[in-house]
Amino acid sequence: MKQENGNIIELSHLTKRFGETKALDDFSLSVREGELFGLLGPNGAGKTTAIFAMLGLYPIDEGEMRLFGRRMPEDAAYIKARVGIVPQQISVYEDLTVRENIAFFGQLYGLSKEEARHQADAALAFVQLSEQEKKFPRQLSGGMMRRLNIACGIVHRPKLIFMDEPTVAIDPQSRNTILENIRQLNRDGATIIYTSHYMEEVELLCHRVAIMDTGRVIAEGTPDELKELVTTVESLRIHAPRIGQATIGQIGALSFVQNVRVEGEEICADIQKGASVMPVLELLQEDHVAFTTVSLERPTLNSVFLTLTGKALRE
Amino acid sequence: MRTFWVCVKSDFRQQIRQRQTLFWMMIFPLVLIIGLGTMLSAVFSSEVDLPEVDVAYIASGDIRFDQPLEQFLADDRIASFLSVRPYGSERLARAAIDAQKADVILFGGEEIRLLHERSTSIEVQVLKVLLDRYVQAANTQLLLLERNLPQAGPVDLIDRKSFDLTSKTPSSIEYFTVTISAMTALFGGMYVTAMFAADQAMRGSYLRVQAAPISLVRYRLAGTISRFSVVLLQLVVIFTVSHFIYRSFDLGRIRLDLLLLALAGLALYGISFGFLMSSLPFRNPNIAGFIVNGMTTVLLLLSGGYVPGLDRFVLSRFPFAHDLLMPLFMREGVLQILFDGDLTIYRDSMLLLTLHVAVFALLSAILFRWKGGFRHVPVKTRPHAHGA
Incomplete structure (x- = not known):
């Protein structure tokens, strides 16, 4: 069940205080059903507080939360039964086997013993841990533990899944x-709220992204929309060791070039987004300046984040 | 309800899989019983002069009743811990008690009676049980005689199975068995409390439980039942092993319902004590843990749990310690069940235990409130503040 406007999550003007500190400050957010939604922000931005509030773990001080069209916390039981969580910390029982962990969390969400067994089979296959089902978590590798963490969060087939940095500290494979x-879960119909410090992951995975800082959403949109929002220049870098001051001056005089500087053996120029680099290269040829590599750096979510918050994501 | 039993089962499975739990809850107490217990019994029986029970005996004058009783009391195994001295009248016997020359007064005759001020010593308890059995056996013989039925042969008035006194004194083993039970219940309670403390809000697997559609009260209750089961299982094992090793009490005579009630009470005491300690305003949980362990050690030390006999010294200096030190009053209470003894003493022990638990619970609640623990309970929302 979702709201009439198609939003599975509707948060309005949430405020959550911890003493004098506002962890959420007039925080509003909407997520549509079926979206893979990224929540980005530096440490202390309020991401976890927002997720915990949606899970009914923190009472909020002001505002309104609706999930599946129902109000939290009034309809907490209804909402919780349809939500899955994959916490950042590995959250399993050390003294239960892989299968027992998955089945237990399934039964915690009301599955019968038989249903839990059946769903645990499916979850094990999904995260490719079927061969490890009798092992204890301490016998698994870091990547396998992460996959077990995911299996425990999805065994009851939730419609909405919160994933808090599920890929932290594991190998690329x-x-x-x-x-x-995660993509497959989303294709199967689950709405996913995804937080990560890895910008490239969010950029690759998410349909839409919200950037949080000091308890507020400061920007929201598709990755491309966010890039549009903050970027007016692109960075041109040319490896030209013997370039002279005169040529640099000529490049700087071009109408679409905003700033030119020399960094070691490279010349770096900020040029207007979408402008052609050919006039710069023609100038170099005319002045007989030898160059080896030319690169044009497009904006990334990282630069968007940096521009919007003034902080690197790991701060 | 299904989810509840799933939680109980899962938690119990985890507890019995933990090596540390198995060691502290099962192996450690058994090693103590077998190792330390044997050592202590040897020390008690060979090197230590146990205080004898001085019995002021008043014969009835009827030889039919006096002779068998005097023969019974003259048995070497009884005489090793009883010093029976005849007195001509009750007045003289009471004077002996006042002069601290006697501990109890024993009236012979058709109806055997034992008078004592307070049955704090185990020897008195054993004597009471022996006399009870003597009377039962004598009554049986009289009944058979009255009905002209054949006698069942010589009756061993001392139940060898239950009171094999040839290699042990009656005081050390029962004393030790009960003390070790009080100790393990207390340790069990600590263990249960520590497990609850490990369930930290918003962290680990408990975070998943918080996010799941299950009442946290139910989850906690399930954990409590599971861990109580482990504690009770441990105590049952201890009593059974004690019985088979020492033959110090007759399982057939034990009121199992009362014993289980006592064991449950002991576990509850440990939990409430642990909750009180964890409610103390220490930011570092290690300090609370240190205090809990330290208090437990002191409590057991003063009660003679580690140094048998120290309890007598403590009680002689501080008589009120009897009502304050749990292992002391519970040992008395539990002994009554083991020896089929005076249930009034058992009830008094349980009453004191209940009082202690209530005080711990009250203090915990006050401290918890003082620390602001209840503030996070209500959920506040202002649904109409923004025109929703």
């Missing part, structure tokens, strides 16, 4: 497997 799992 395991990461690729997990990212493919």
